[in-house]
Amino acid sequence: MTLDAKYRDELLLALRLHEISGERVGEVLAEVEAHVRETGEDPVEAFGSPREYAAQVAEQLDSSTGKRSSLEIAISALATAALVMFGSDFLLDALFESADVVVYTLKDTVALVSLLVLIVAGVMLAFKAYTATRGNKVYGGAAIGAFALGILAQFASARLFDDVAPLYELPRWAAVVLGVVALAGAGTLLVRAMRRGRVVYPEVG
Helix, strand or coil, rough: CCCHHHHHHHHHHHHHHHHHHHHHHHHHHHHHHHHHHHHCCHHHHHCHHHHHHHHHHHHCCHHHHCCCCCCHHHHHHHHHHHHHHHHHHHHHHHHCCCCCCCEEHHHHHHHHHHHHHCCCCCHHHHHHHHHHCCCCHCCCCCCHHHHHHHHHHHHHHHHHHHCCCEEEEEEHHHHHHHHHHHHHHHHHHHHHHHHHHHCCCCCCC
């Protein structure tokens, strides 16, 4: 008997959401496939649902055995999102600005930073709602709240902060350079994450 493709795909996704390394994911999948092949047992009966088994595996791992810490995940997510958002903002402003200088006000900066923080928090809470063994509804509600606050922050910043006086200015060429460098940095982080997440099955024999 071979492992059902649906169970395998769901287990793969659940393991990835726990930020488990691709190498360890490959080992887990190989162990499940071998057990099903040798015993003919239903994987749900043997291991539980994909989500439950992924949580069980994650609880047994730490940074030395294929799982990143929550702090590492948060820093990586915030860094990647910051590079994408600020890089895109600098580059687009420079490309569509007719003047030689790109001006940023306090409102622009507060709105972008608050949106960045709340989006990252919302995404991480949403992942936690899916991967937590308990309290899923609480995390899910908190994620929705973070996204809602991100939207409200955009309206509030327009009313509470100055959108006229420049907070800082950048020459167009500098904004282009900063935008390209930031987006390149985000691309580098994403490539590293993809390499880490690439599933590697253990060598046989």
